[in-house]
Amino acid sequence: EDPSSSSSMQNSVAPELPGFYYDPEKNRYFRLLPGHNNHNPLTTDSIQHKAMECKRLRLLEEEEKQKKTTRAGLNSSVLLQKRQLGLLSSTSYCRLVHELKVNCMQRRKIEIHSPDSSVAGTNNFKIIVADVACERIFTVNDVEHGGCKYGIINLSGLGKESLTVEMYDNLYFTNRKVNSVCWASLTHPDSHFSLTHFSKLCLMGIAETPGCASLLPASLFSSTNPGDRPGMLCSFKISTAWSCAWCLNPQADNCFSTGLTRRVLVTNVVTGHRQTFGTSSDVLAQQFATQTPVLYNGCRSGEIFSIDVRQRNRKGQSWKATRLFHGSAVTSIHLMEAEHYLMAADMAGKIKLWDLRTAKCVKQYKGHHNEYALLPLHVNEEEGLLIAVGQDCYTRIWSLQDAHLLRTIPSPHPSSKDAIPSVVFSSRLGGSRGVPGLLMAVKQDLYHFSYN
Numbered sequence: 249e250d251p252s253s254s255s256s257m258q259n260s261v262a263p264e265l266p267g268f269y270y271d272p273e274k275n276r277y278f279r280l281l282p283g284h285n286n287h288n289p290l291t292t293d294s295i296q297h298k299a300m301e302c303k304r305l306r307l308l309e310e311e312e313k314q315k316k317t318t319r320a321g322l323n324s325s326v327l328l329q330k331r332q333l334g335l336l337s338s339t340s341y342c343r344l345v346h347e348l349k350v351n352c353m354q355r356r357k358i359e360i361h362s363p364d365s366s367v368a369g370t371n372n373f374k375i376i377v378a379d380v381a382c383e384r385i386f387t388v389n390d391v392e393h394g395g396c397k398y399g400i401i402n403l404s405g406l407g408k409e410s411l412t413v414e415m416y417d418n419l420y421f422t423n424r425k426v427n428s429v430c431w432a433s434l435t436h437p438d439s440h441f442s443l444t445h446f447s448k449l450c451l452m453g454i455a456e457t458p459g460c461a462s463l464l465p466a467s468l469f470s471s472t473n474p475g476d477r478p479g480m481l482c483s484f485k486i487s488t489a490w491s492c493a494w495c496l497n498p499q500a501d502n503c504f505s506t507g508l509t510r511r512v513l514v515t516n517v518v519t520g521h522r523q524t525f526g527t528s529s530d531v532l533a534q535q536f537a538t539q540t541p542v543l544y545n546g547c548r549s550g551e552i553f554s555i556d557v558r559q560r561n562r563k564g565q566s567w568k569a570t571r572l573f574h575g576s577a578v579t580s581i582h583l584m585e586a587e588h589y590l591m592a593a594d595m596a597g598k599i600k601l602w603d604l605r606t607a608k609c610v611k612q613y614k615g616h617h618n619e620y621a622l623l624p625l626h627v628n629e630e631e632g633l634l635i636a637v638g639q640d641c642y643t644r645i646w647s648l649q650d651a652h653l654l655r656t657i658p659s660p661h662p663s664s665k666d667a668i669p670s671v672v673f674s675s676r677l678g679g680s681r682g683v684p685g686l687l688m689a690v691k692q693d694l695y696h697f698s699y700n
């Protein structure tokens with residue numbers, strides 16, 4: 249049963265009456281009050297939220313009492329024996345091993361240390377993004393007076409015995425909302441990170457809300473003398489920015505892209521040269537291929553298209569290559585390693601795997617919950633896992649191979665719009681000798697789920 253389901257199953261015993269709510273505990277109907285400015289303790293939203301919170305607390309209690317239970321016969325020795333006897337195919341064996349490991353993941357809180365004691369644990373996490381080696385995590389944190397500030401968490405201290413990390417902060421912050429973050433390799437791998445913002449304070453009815461894209465050196469966040477740190481490398485004003493991506497292909501060296509309102513902007517940060525591609529919809533998600541200088545884009549209209557950035561600007565939209573279509577706004581895309589398949593999620597809660605050679609959907613991953621948020625996908629092909637956090641604040645893990653939902657993890661904090669967890673999964677958290685597992689940042693806390 250999906251924990252994101254509402255209390256409709258409980259209420260199905262009693263017939264629904266318009267304007268009334270049936271309380272199964274008290275076995276009676278209560279009138280639903282219409283929405284108004286006064287405090288209203290009994291509305292449809294409050295009833296659904298209460299039911300969701302009860303379910304979350306029950307699931308957390310089950311996880312605290314004992315190790316996450318797995319289905320009968322699902323243990324490593326039995327699986328290995330069946331595989332050796334030829335009773336399990338390699339596909340089934342791999343999926344069952346993943347299911348076993350995922351269901352045995354246990355939550356442990358990580359202690360965050362900082363050279364500045366006022367930094368750690370004072371601001372809510374909004375976004376966490378790991379570098380390629382998973383040695384560092386870039387964080388975006390909300391600040392009390394509005395806006396965001398940035399930091400880097402060093403994962404080198406994340407060992408099997410110790411759950412301690414170092415967080416480095418600086419004085420840079422923005423009064424804009426940060427929509428997207430990606431690591432950039434300018435002077436060396438993962439030397440910088442790119443961010444897109446748009447203004448939090450804007451007038452209703454203005455289509456082109458001022459925003460900006462920033463490229464910051466990672467050396468800003470270090471334990472050295474603050475006076476020795478370099479300034480912001482580049483920041484330029486643009487229209488409303490939704491997404492960003494850095495290109496690692498040498499044919500489009502030093503280029504990054506920003507997805508804007510009805511256009512795509514590709515910028516070379518060394519020469520300053522820009523290319524603009526007009527679109528019919530806002531570009532909410534982007535990723536560059538690595539084997540070719542091709543940029544994939546996901547739009548609010550539900551369209552996914554690719555651009556070869558070597559071509560010059562053209563009038564119209566004749567430059568679009570691959571074209572795929574979702575029924576709702578595309579919030580995240582992920583190009584698989586071989587670059588023959590692309591994963592995409594939308595605002596209808598659908599996650600689809602597309603074959604780019606045939607432009608057909610080959611798999612769907614069911615259970616994700618999203619209605620309006622820009623929520624990322626996390627794909628780990630080495631372990632064969634897909635991970636996504638829903639708008640309902642549940643973290644779901646699927647088998648990449650057969651799209652089977654392996655586990656649903658409740659948030660340690662009550663669900664709300666400003667408490668959606670941000671996660672990172674890696675086989676080597678902390679570098680080449682790191683520990684495998686899932687990192688979850690929610691509110692002011694950071695958790696580790698071991699994956700052994």
